Amino acid sequence: MKIKLTHIPKLKYFLLMLFIGLLSCEDDVREVYLYKKGELNATSTNTAIKGGETVTYTDSSTKVRAIKWTFPGGSPGASIEPNIEVKYTKAGTFTTTLEITFVDNTIQKKTFTVEVEAPPTPPIVIPADALKIYSENPDFTKTAPVLNWVSSNQFVIKEVAADGYEGAYRNFSLPATPPAAEAKWAMAILQFVNVTDISSYTYINMAVRTTSTGKIRFRMKDASNTGYVEFDATSNLYGLKRDGSWNMVKIPIADYKKQNPALDLTKIKDILVLRSVDPEDVRALNNYTFDFDHIYLSK
Structure with a gap:
Protein backbone atom coordinates (compact mmCIF):
# COMPACT_ATOMS: atom_id res chain seq x y z
CA MET A 1 0.00 0.00 0.00
CA LYS A 2 1.27 3.39 -0.96
CA ILE A 3 0.70 6.59 1.08
CA LYS A 4 0.81 9.78 -0.76
CA LEU A 5 3.21 12.07 0.96
CA THR A 6 1.23 15.06 -0.19
CA HIS A 7 -1.46 14.27 2.43
CA ILE A 8 0.96 14.31 5.40
CA PRO A 9 1.14 18.12 5.75
CA LYS A 10 -2.66 18.32 5.67
CA LEU A 11 -2.92 15.72 8.45
CA LYS A 12 -0.38 17.56 10.55
CA TYR A 13 -2.32 20.79 10.06
CA PHE A 14 -5.60 19.15 11.07
CA LEU A 15 -4.09 17.68 14.24
CA LEU A 16 -2.54 21.04 15.13
CA MET A 17 -5.87 22.88 14.73
CA LEU A 18 -7.64 20.24 16.82
CA PHE A 19 -5.06 20.61 19.59
CA ILE A 20 -5.37 24.42 19.56
CA GLY A 21 -9.17 24.16 19.65
CA LEU A 22 -9.07 21.91 22.67
CA LEU A 23 -6.78 24.34 24.44
CA SER A 24 -9.06 27.29 23.67
CA CYS A 25 -12.10 25.43 25.09
CA GLU A 26 -10.48 25.49 28.50
CA ASP A 27 -10.64 29.29 28.44
CA ASP A 28 -14.38 29.27 27.61
CA VAL A 29 -15.46 27.21 30.62
CA ARG A 30 -18.10 29.14 32.66
CA GLU A 31 -19.35 28.45 36.20
CA VAL A 32 -23.10 27.82 36.42
CA TYR A 33 -24.94 29.15 39.50
CA LEU A 34 -28.31 27.91 40.68
CA TYR A 35 -30.87 30.67 41.58
CA LYS A 36 -30.56 31.78 45.21
CA LYS A 37 -33.73 33.02 46.91
CA GLY A 38 -33.89 36.33 48.72
CA GLU A 39 -33.48 36.43 52.49
CA LEU A 40 -35.55 38.39 55.02
CA ASN A 41 -33.31 40.27 57.41
CA ALA A 42 -34.65 43.04 59.65
CA THR A 43 -33.94 44.51 63.08
CA SER A 44 -35.44 46.86 65.68
CA THR A 45 -33.52 49.01 68.14
CA ASN A 46 -35.69 48.39 71.23
CA THR A 47 -38.14 45.90 72.67
CA ALA A 48 -39.08 47.95 75.77
CA ILE A 49 -39.51 51.73 75.90
CA LYS A 50 -41.37 54.44 77.78
CA GLY A 51 -44.33 56.28 76.32
CA GLY A 52 -43.16 59.08 74.05
CA GLU A 53 -39.97 57.29 73.00
CA THR A 54 -39.18 55.83 69.58
CA VAL A 55 -38.09 52.54 68.00
CA THR A 56 -36.13 52.41 64.73
CA TYR A 57 -36.94 49.52 62.42
CA THR A 58 -34.49 48.58 59.64
CA ASP A 59 -34.96 46.15 56.77
CA SER A 60 -31.85 44.85 55.00
CA SER A 61 -33.43 41.92 53.15
CA THR A 62 -32.09 40.82 49.76
CA LYS A 63 -33.82 40.55 46.37
CA VAL A 64 -36.74 42.66 47.59
CA ARG A 65 -39.51 43.84 45.30
CA ALA A 66 -41.80 45.45 47.91
CA ILE A 67 -41.75 46.31 51.64
CA LYS A 68 -44.72 46.81 53.93
CA TRP A 69 -44.46 47.69 57.64
CA THR A 70 -47.45 47.97 59.97
CA PHE A 71 -47.07 49.58 63.40
CA PRO A 72 -50.18 49.16 65.60
CA GLY A 73 -50.03 51.72 68.41
CA GLY A 74 -47.23 53.65 66.72
CA SER A 75 -46.86 56.78 64.65
CA PRO A 76 -46.70 56.42 61.71
CA GLY A 77 -49.00 53.41 61.59
CA ALA A 78 -47.48 52.00 58.41
CA SER A 79 -44.56 52.51 56.02
CA ILE A 80 -42.97 51.18 52.84
CA GLU A 81 -39.52 52.55 53.64
CA PRO A 82 -36.65 50.18 54.58
CA ASN A 83 -35.67 52.37 57.54
CA ILE A 84 -38.30 54.04 59.72
CA GLU A 85 -38.51 55.63 63.18
CA VAL A 86 -41.77 54.98 65.04
CA LYS A 87 -43.04 56.85 68.09
CA TYR A 88 -45.22 55.20 70.74
CA THR A 89 -47.21 57.41 73.13
CA LYS A 90 -49.65 54.97 74.75
CA ALA A 91 -48.86 52.14 77.12
CA GLY A 92 -49.28 48.55 75.98
CA THR A 93 -47.76 45.63 74.10
CA PHE A 94 -47.61 46.23 70.37
CA THR A 95 -46.64 43.88 67.55
CA THR A 96 -44.99 45.27 64.42
CA THR A 97 -45.25 43.23 61.22
CA LEU A 98 -42.84 43.39 58.27
CA GLU A 99 -44.05 41.84 55.02
CA ILE A 100 -41.45 41.35 52.28
CA THR A 101 -42.32 40.50 48.69
CA PHE A 102 -39.27 39.13 46.88
CA VAL A 103 -38.47 39.48 43.18
CA ASP A 104 -39.79 35.95 42.55
CA ASN A 105 -43.14 37.08 44.11
CA THR A 106 -42.75 34.91 47.20
CA ILE A 107 -43.72 36.58 50.49
CA GLN A 108 -42.25 36.32 53.98
CA LYS A 109 -43.23 38.05 57.21
CA LYS A 110 -41.45 38.90 60.43
CA THR A 111 -42.85 40.34 63.65
CA PHE A 112 -41.37 42.47 66.43
CA THR A 113 -42.87 43.08 69.86
CA VAL A 114 -42.37 46.25 71.88
CA GLU A 115 -43.49 46.86 75.46
CA VAL A 116 -44.43 50.50 76.04
CA GLU A 117 -44.49 51.79 79.59
CA ALA A 118 -47.07 54.46 80.39
CA PRO A 119 -45.60 57.97 80.14
CA PRO A 120 -45.22 59.74 83.46
CA THR A 121 -48.27 61.73 84.49
CA PRO A 122 -47.47 65.43 84.39
CA PRO A 123 -47.86 67.21 87.70
CA ILE A 124 -51.26 68.81 88.07
CA VAL A 125 -50.75 72.37 89.20
CA ILE A 126 -53.77 74.41 90.21
CA PRO A 127 -53.36 78.08 91.14
CA ALA A 128 -54.28 78.77 94.75
CA ASP A 129 -56.67 81.52 93.71
CA ALA A 130 -58.46 79.41 91.08
Whole structure:
Protein backbone atom coordinates (compact mmCIF):
# COMPACT_ATOMS: atom_id res chain seq x y z
CA MET A 1 0.00 0.00 0.00
CA LYS A 2 1.27 3.39 -0.96
CA ILE A 3 0.70 6.59 1.08
CA LYS A 4 0.81 9.78 -0.76
CA LEU A 5 3.21 12.07 0.96
CA THR A 6 1.23 15.06 -0.19
CA HIS A 7 -1.46 14.27 2.43
CA ILE A 8 0.96 14.31 5.40
CA PRO A 9 1.14 18.12 5.75
CA LYS A 10 -2.66 18.32 5.67
CA LEU A 11 -2.92 15.72 8.45
CA LYS A 12 -0.38 17.56 10.55
CA TYR A 13 -2.32 20.79 10.06
CA PHE A 14 -5.60 19.15 11.07
CA LEU A 15 -4.09 17.68 14.24
CA LEU A 16 -2.54 21.04 15.13
CA MET A 17 -5.87 22.88 14.73
CA LEU A 18 -7.64 20.24 16.82
CA PHE A 19 -5.06 20.61 19.59
CA ILE A 20 -5.37 24.42 19.56
CA GLY A 21 -9.17 24.16 19.65
CA LEU A 22 -9.07 21.91 22.67
CA LEU A 23 -6.78 24.34 24.44
CA SER A 24 -9.06 27.29 23.67
CA CYS A 25 -12.10 25.43 25.09
CA GLU A 26 -10.48 25.49 28.50
CA ASP A 27 -10.64 29.29 28.44
CA ASP A 28 -14.38 29.27 27.61
CA VAL A 29 -15.46 27.21 30.62
CA ARG A 30 -18.10 29.14 32.66
CA GLU A 31 -19.35 28.45 36.20
CA VAL A 32 -23.10 27.82 36.42
CA TYR A 33 -24.94 29.15 39.50
CA LEU A 34 -28.31 27.91 40.68
CA TYR A 35 -30.87 30.67 41.58
CA LYS A 36 -30.56 31.78 45.21
CA LYS A 37 -33.73 33.02 46.91
CA GLY A 38 -33.89 36.33 48.72
CA GLU A 39 -33.48 36.43 52.49
CA LEU A 40 -35.55 38.39 55.02
CA ASN A 41 -33.31 40.27 57.41
CA ALA A 42 -34.65 43.04 59.65
CA THR A 43 -33.94 44.51 63.08
CA SER A 44 -35.44 46.86 65.68
CA THR A 45 -33.52 49.01 68.14
CA ASN A 46 -35.69 48.39 71.23
CA THR A 47 -38.14 45.90 72.67
CA ALA A 48 -39.08 47.95 75.77
CA ILE A 49 -39.51 51.73 75.90
CA LYS A 50 -41.37 54.44 77.78
CA GLY A 51 -44.33 56.28 76.32
CA GLY A 52 -43.16 59.08 74.05
CA GLU A 53 -39.97 57.29 73.00
CA THR A 54 -39.18 55.83 69.58
CA VAL A 55 -38.09 52.54 68.00
CA THR A 56 -36.13 52.41 64.73
CA TYR A 57 -36.94 49.52 62.42
CA THR A 58 -34.49 48.58 59.64
CA ASP A 59 -34.96 46.15 56.77
CA SER A 60 -31.85 44.85 55.00
CA SER A 61 -33.43 41.92 53.15
CA THR A 62 -32.09 40.82 49.76
CA LYS A 63 -33.82 40.55 46.37
CA VAL A 64 -36.74 42.66 47.59
CA ARG A 65 -39.51 43.84 45.30
CA ALA A 66 -41.80 45.45 47.91
CA ILE A 67 -41.75 46.31 51.64
CA LYS A 68 -44.72 46.81 53.93
CA TRP A 69 -44.46 47.69 57.64
CA THR A 70 -47.45 47.97 59.97
CA PHE A 71 -47.07 49.58 63.40
CA PRO A 72 -50.18 49.16 65.60
CA GLY A 73 -50.03 51.72 68.41
CA GLY A 74 -47.23 53.65 66.72
CA SER A 75 -46.86 56.78 64.65
CA PRO A 76 -46.70 56.42 61.71
CA GLY A 77 -49.00 53.41 61.59
CA ALA A 78 -47.48 52.00 58.41
CA SER A 79 -44.56 52.51 56.02
CA ILE A 80 -42.97 51.18 52.84
CA GLU A 81 -39.52 52.55 53.64
CA PRO A 82 -36.65 50.18 54.58
CA ASN A 83 -35.67 52.37 57.54
CA ILE A 84 -38.30 54.04 59.72
CA GLU A 85 -38.51 55.63 63.18
CA VAL A 86 -41.77 54.98 65.04
CA LYS A 87 -43.04 56.85 68.09
CA TYR A 88 -45.22 55.20 70.74
CA THR A 89 -47.21 57.41 73.13
CA LYS A 90 -49.65 54.97 74.75
CA ALA A 91 -48.86 52.14 77.12
CA GLY A 92 -49.28 48.55 75.98
CA THR A 93 -47.76 45.63 74.10
CA PHE A 94 -47.61 46.23 70.37
CA THR A 95 -46.64 43.88 67.55
CA THR A 96 -44.99 45.27 64.42
CA THR A 97 -45.25 43.23 61.22
CA LEU A 98 -42.84 43.39 58.27
CA GLU A 99 -44.05 41.84 55.02
CA ILE A 100 -41.45 41.35 52.28
CA THR A 101 -42.32 40.50 48.69
CA PHE A 102 -39.27 39.13 46.88
CA VAL A 103 -38.47 39.48 43.18
CA ASP A 104 -39.79 35.95 42.55
CA ASN A 105 -43.14 37.08 44.11
CA THR A 106 -42.75 34.91 47.20
CA ILE A 107 -43.72 36.58 50.49
CA GLN A 108 -42.25 36.32 53.98
CA LYS A 109 -43.23 38.05 57.21
CA LYS A 110 -41.45 38.90 60.43
CA THR A 111 -42.85 40.34 63.65
CA PHE A 112 -41.37 42.47 66.43
CA THR A 113 -42.87 43.08 69.86
CA VAL A 114 -42.37 46.25 71.88
CA GLU A 115 -43.49 46.86 75.46
CA VAL A 116 -44.43 50.50 76.04
CA GLU A 117 -44.49 51.79 79.59
CA ALA A 118 -47.07 54.46 80.39
CA PRO A 119 -45.60 57.97 80.14
CA PRO A 120 -45.22 59.74 83.46
CA THR A 121 -48.27 61.73 84.49
CA PRO A 122 -47.47 65.43 84.39
CA PRO A 123 -47.86 67.21 87.70
CA ILE A 124 -51.26 68.81 88.07
CA VAL A 125 -50.75 72.37 89.20
CA ILE A 126 -53.77 74.41 90.21
CA PRO A 127 -53.36 78.08 91.14
CA ALA A 128 -54.28 78.77 94.75
CA ASP A 129 -56.67 81.52 93.71
CA ALA A 130 -58.46 79.41 91.08
CA LEU A 131 -62.20 78.88 91.10
CA LYS A 132 -62.27 75.09 91.28
CA ILE A 133 -65.29 73.57 89.59
CA TYR A 134 -64.92 69.84 88.94
CA SER A 135 -62.20 67.26 89.54
CA GLU A 136 -61.51 63.97 91.30
CA ASN A 137 -58.05 65.07 92.39
CA PRO A 138 -58.04 64.76 96.21
CA ASP A 139 -56.21 68.11 96.41
CA PHE A 140 -58.89 69.75 94.28
CA THR A 141 -61.26 71.21 96.90
CA LYS A 142 -64.29 72.63 95.12
CA THR A 143 -64.71 76.36 95.64
CA ALA A 144 -67.46 76.84 93.05
CA PRO A 145 -71.15 76.73 94.03
CA VAL A 146 -73.07 73.49 93.64
CA LEU A 147 -73.16 72.29 90.04
CA ASN A 148 -75.78 70.69 87.83
CA TRP A 149 -74.97 68.48 84.82
CA VAL A 150 -77.92 68.75 82.42
CA SER A 151 -78.58 66.56 79.38
CA SER A 152 -80.46 68.98 77.14
CA ASN A 153 -80.81 67.48 73.67
CA GLN A 154 -79.42 64.13 72.55
CA PHE A 155 -76.18 64.25 74.56
CA VAL A 156 -76.18 61.70 77.38
CA ILE A 157 -74.04 62.70 80.37
CA LYS A 158 -72.62 60.01 82.60
CA GLU A 159 -69.91 59.81 85.22
CA VAL A 160 -67.21 57.23 84.53
CA ALA A 161 -65.34 55.92 87.56
CA ALA A 162 -61.83 55.43 86.14
CA ASP A 163 -59.40 56.40 83.37
CA GLY A 164 -60.00 60.11 83.75
CA TYR A 165 -57.41 62.86 83.69
CA GLU A 166 -57.02 62.04 87.37
CA GLY A 167 -59.73 59.61 88.40
CA ALA A 168 -63.39 59.78 87.48
CA TYR A 169 -64.65 62.00 84.67
CA ARG A 170 -67.82 63.07 82.86
CA ASN A 171 -68.62 61.66 79.44
CA PHE A 172 -70.83 63.55 76.96
CA SER A 173 -71.90 61.28 74.11
CA LEU A 174 -74.74 60.61 71.71
CA PRO A 175 -76.88 57.49 71.99
CA ALA A 176 -75.56 54.71 69.80
CA THR A 177 -78.81 54.62 67.81
CA PRO A 178 -80.71 57.88 68.25
CA PRO A 179 -84.42 57.76 67.40
CA ALA A 180 -85.24 58.94 63.88
CA ALA A 181 -87.41 61.74 65.28
CA GLU A 182 -84.52 63.28 67.25
CA ALA A 183 -83.25 66.71 66.20
CA LYS A 184 -80.04 66.92 64.18
CA TRP A 185 -78.31 68.96 66.89
CA ALA A 186 -77.03 68.03 70.35
CA MET A 187 -76.44 70.02 73.53
CA ALA A 188 -75.55 69.44 77.18
CA ILE A 189 -74.91 71.82 80.07
CA LEU A 190 -72.75 72.24 83.16
CA GLN A 191 -74.36 74.99 85.23
CA PHE A 192 -74.08 76.73 88.56
CA VAL A 193 -77.09 76.32 90.84
CA ASN A 194 -76.86 80.06 91.49
CA VAL A 195 -75.55 82.80 89.19
CA THR A 196 -71.84 83.37 89.79
CA ASP A 197 -69.52 86.31 89.22
CA ILE A 198 -66.53 85.13 87.17
CA SER A 199 -65.46 88.59 85.96
CA SER A 200 -62.18 88.50 87.93
CA TYR A 201 -60.96 85.38 86.11
CA THR A 202 -59.07 85.29 82.82
CA TYR A 203 -59.22 81.66 81.66
CA ILE A 204 -61.46 78.63 81.83
CA ASN A 205 -59.34 75.47 81.98
CA MET A 206 -60.43 71.88 81.46
CA ALA A 207 -59.09 68.47 80.50
CA VAL A 208 -60.81 67.18 77.36
CA ARG A 209 -60.49 63.88 75.52
CA THR A 210 -62.12 63.22 72.15
CA THR A 211 -61.70 61.81 68.66
CA SER A 212 -64.80 63.56 67.32
CA THR A 213 -64.51 65.05 63.84
CA GLY A 214 -67.54 67.27 64.22
CA LYS A 215 -67.53 70.99 64.85
CA ILE A 216 -68.43 71.91 68.42
CA ARG A 217 -69.10 75.06 70.41
CA PHE A 218 -68.25 75.60 74.06
CA ARG A 219 -70.78 78.14 75.22
CA MET A 220 -71.16 80.27 78.34
CA LYS A 221 -74.47 81.85 79.34
CA ASP A 222 -75.81 84.42 81.76
CA ALA A 223 -79.56 84.71 82.40
CA SER A 224 -80.33 85.48 78.75
CA ASN A 225 -77.14 86.01 76.72
CA THR A 226 -74.81 83.40 75.28
CA GLY A 227 -71.19 83.69 74.13
CA TYR A 228 -69.20 80.86 72.62
CA VAL A 229 -65.94 79.66 71.09
CA GLU A 230 -66.06 77.24 68.17
CA PHE A 231 -63.76 74.30 67.41
CA ASP A 232 -63.31 72.41 64.17
CA ALA A 233 -61.59 69.05 63.88
CA THR A 234 -58.19 70.26 62.66
CA SER A 235 -57.22 73.56 64.29
CA ASN A 236 -56.23 72.34 67.81
CA LEU A 237 -57.57 75.70 69.01
CA TYR A 238 -56.71 76.46 72.67
CA GLY A 239 -55.10 73.01 72.93
CA LEU A 240 -58.19 70.95 72.03
CA LYS A 241 -56.84 68.01 69.99
CA ARG A 242 -58.83 65.18 68.48
CA ASP A 243 -56.19 62.52 69.20
CA GLY A 244 -58.01 60.41 71.80
CA SER A 245 -55.71 61.56 74.63
CA TRP A 246 -56.39 63.84 77.57
CA ASN A 247 -55.39 67.41 76.69
CA MET A 248 -55.57 70.49 78.87
CA VAL A 249 -57.62 73.18 77.13
CA LYS A 250 -57.16 76.82 78.17
CA ILE A 251 -59.71 79.28 76.78
CA PRO A 252 -59.57 83.05 77.36
CA ILE A 253 -62.88 84.07 78.91
CA ALA A 254 -62.60 87.33 76.97
CA ASP A 255 -63.14 85.34 73.75
CA TYR A 256 -66.67 84.43 74.90
CA LYS A 257 -67.29 88.11 75.58
CA LYS A 258 -65.77 89.07 72.21
CA GLN A 259 -68.24 86.82 70.42
CA ASN A 260 -71.13 88.42 72.32
CA PRO A 261 -70.36 91.71 74.15
CA ALA A 262 -73.73 91.50 75.92
CA LEU A 263 -72.59 88.45 77.93
CA ASP A 264 -72.60 89.49 81.62
CA LEU A 265 -69.62 87.80 83.34
CA THR A 266 -70.89 88.88 86.76
CA LYS A 267 -74.01 86.72 86.41
CA ILE A 268 -72.98 83.48 84.77
CA LYS A 269 -75.42 80.60 85.05
CA ASP A 270 -74.13 78.04 82.50
CA ILE A 271 -70.36 77.79 82.75
CA LEU A 272 -70.01 75.15 80.01
CA VAL A 273 -72.56 74.37 77.31
CA LEU A 274 -71.55 71.82 74.72
CA ARG A 275 -73.41 72.46 71.43
CA SER A 276 -73.06 70.92 67.97
CA VAL A 277 -72.77 73.34 65.05
CA ASP A 278 -75.42 73.70 62.36
CA PRO A 279 -75.80 72.57 59.62
CA GLU A 280 -73.89 69.44 60.67
CA ASP A 281 -76.26 66.62 61.51
CA VAL A 282 -75.11 64.66 64.55
CA ARG A 283 -77.36 61.78 63.54
CA ALA A 284 -75.29 61.28 60.40
CA LEU A 285 -71.84 61.85 61.92
CA ASN A 286 -72.68 60.10 65.20
CA ASN A 287 -69.17 60.59 66.55
CA TYR A 288 -69.83 63.33 69.08
CA THR A 289 -68.17 61.91 72.18
CA PHE A 290 -66.33 64.20 74.63
CA ASP A 291 -64.82 63.46 78.03
CA PHE A 292 -64.38 66.27 80.59
CA ASP A 293 -62.35 66.46 83.77
CA HIS A 294 -60.41 68.93 85.90
CA ILE A 295 -62.41 72.12 85.23
CA TYR A 296 -61.38 75.37 86.89
CA LEU A 297 -61.10 79.13 86.30
CA SER A 298 -57.77 80.91 86.65
CA LYS A 299 -56.60 84.51 86.69
